[in-house]
Amino acid sequence: MLSLNRTGVSHTVFYLLGIPGLEDQHLWISIPFFISYVTALLGNSLLIFIILTRRSLHEPMFLFLCMLAGADLVLSTCTVPQALAIFWFCAGEISLDRCITQVFFFSSTFISESGILLVMAFDRYVAICDPLRYTTILTHTLIGKIGVTIFLRSYCAIFPIIFLLKRLTFCQNNIIPHTYCEHIGLAKYACNDIRVNIWYGFSILMSTVVLDVVLIFVSYVLILRAVFHMPVQDARHKALSTCGSHVCVIILFYGPGILTTLAQRFGRHLPPHIHILLANVCVLAPPMLNPIIYGIKTKQIQEQVAHVFLKQK
Secondary structure, three states, X not given: OOOOOOOOOOOOEEEEOOOOOOHHHHHHHHXXXXXXXXXXXXXXXXXXXXHHHOHHHOOHHHHHHHHXXXXXXXXXXXXXXXXXXXXXXXXXXXXXXXXXXXXXXXXXXHHHHHHHHHHHHHHHHHHHHOHHHHHHHOOHHHHHHHHHHHHHHHHHHHHHHHHHHHOOOOOOOOEEOOOOOOHHHHHOOOOOOOHHHHHHHHHHHHHHHHHHHHHHHHHHXXXXXXXXXXXXXXXXXXXXXXXXXXXXXXXXXXXXXXXXXXXXXXXXXXXXXXXXXXXXXXXXXXXXXXXXXXXXXXXXXXXXHHHHHHHHO
């Protein structure tokens, strides 16, 4: 395994180390990774099956939830199996093309999830602030167009990164202290000037994820304003309860990312494995917990899941 290339030839193979500093604990660390992944697979697959097969759930909120579950499956599948291969078989070798492919799917899916959370906030806004026009505004045709727009936005935003990475010459260290490949984490091993990569990545983050957060915040300000103007307390309580699941999912999705960003910016004294564990929480927690949150807080889903299992008996 070469850690330094003195010939100037670009690396075509990299080595993911997993969680440096905790190599002797990899087998134990793999247990929560494996449980989280299996839970995410089963929970999100069941959620998609229930929503698609039950006509009573063919409402805007549940169709957006189905999109979120699909994105969760992709997000966890493009990262966690690679980590488990490292933990169980020390199989950290990854080709450059495969590494860039992982960057593409991880980054585009992350942006897609952010977009889905934004339209789910819009869904709650229409349901609470203009309930009489809810079904006429959020038609199935519009929902389909919104879904296509979300995924086109994410793929078009991340697609140039493939070429920004392919143009680089990786003649420095080819050992990556992580469980998966990420854009700047890979680009920093290049001998070229990567300022274009840095600024493009920053602009995409600001124009997608950060913008989504701002718009979600504005949506909930308007929702709260409408809720507290309701004359009946029971109506206020019911309106707020319909937003509970979505708010929990928003915190779960953006929270670990914010903590990771703060740790990278202000926690340089922290051990490297803390940064890597925080980064993995972003891909482990939301896919695992999202279906559980909606299953616990949404009565319609509870009823349909119970109906499916009771029917099997």
